[in-house]
Amino acid sequence: RKEVEQDPGPFNVPEGATVAFNCTYSNSASQSFFWYRQDCRKEPKLLMSVYSSGNEDGRFTAQLNRASQYISLLIRDSKLSDSATYLCVVNGYDYKLSFGAGTTVTVRA
């Protein structure tokens, strides 16, 4: 079983739409959770950390369900600039980050 699994998409949505997607992780001892975004051939950029109570950063809302071991990201009022691959990332009691393969989102005008 993969450590972090994501629906690869693509999610193709019009500007202004809401898009949401999840990821699941296999290690129940995982401690920290993040969403990164990656543009084509660029480095992963931290979008937001994900907290147990759920958290919001502008148009982005992240949720964590430890019992079911999944993390979600919701993007409201999508902008063209939101087009990217969104990486679900998990950290345990170790140093490394475990990455999902990414969910591709394309926002069209």
Added chain:
Amino acid sequence: EPEVTQTPSHQVTQMGQEVILRCVPISNHLYFYWYRQILGQKVEFLVSFYNNEISEKSEIFDDQFSVERPDGSNFTLKIRSTKLEDSAMYFCASSGIRTGGEQYFGPGTRLTVT
């Protein structure tokens, strides 16, 4: 805003040659990492480094690889006797704390082995 920098942005080398990839982590960070991403695949952890020694390494990080912090600012990844399958994007990252710490990535070095 402080950022991680990496040089070179693109390195082309012949199979069997040695390459050194360089990174300057964010200045007050204490934990340093190397990751790689083969084209079309996910980002994979290679190694973490703290207090001048390796903290953890993955199965990928075999004897062909080594890391070093030669001075107070640089963090290097050396790949000896490169193979075709080493072609990938190599990302350096740094964080201020260990577990739970957000890691910030450099722009990467694209390594092409011919």
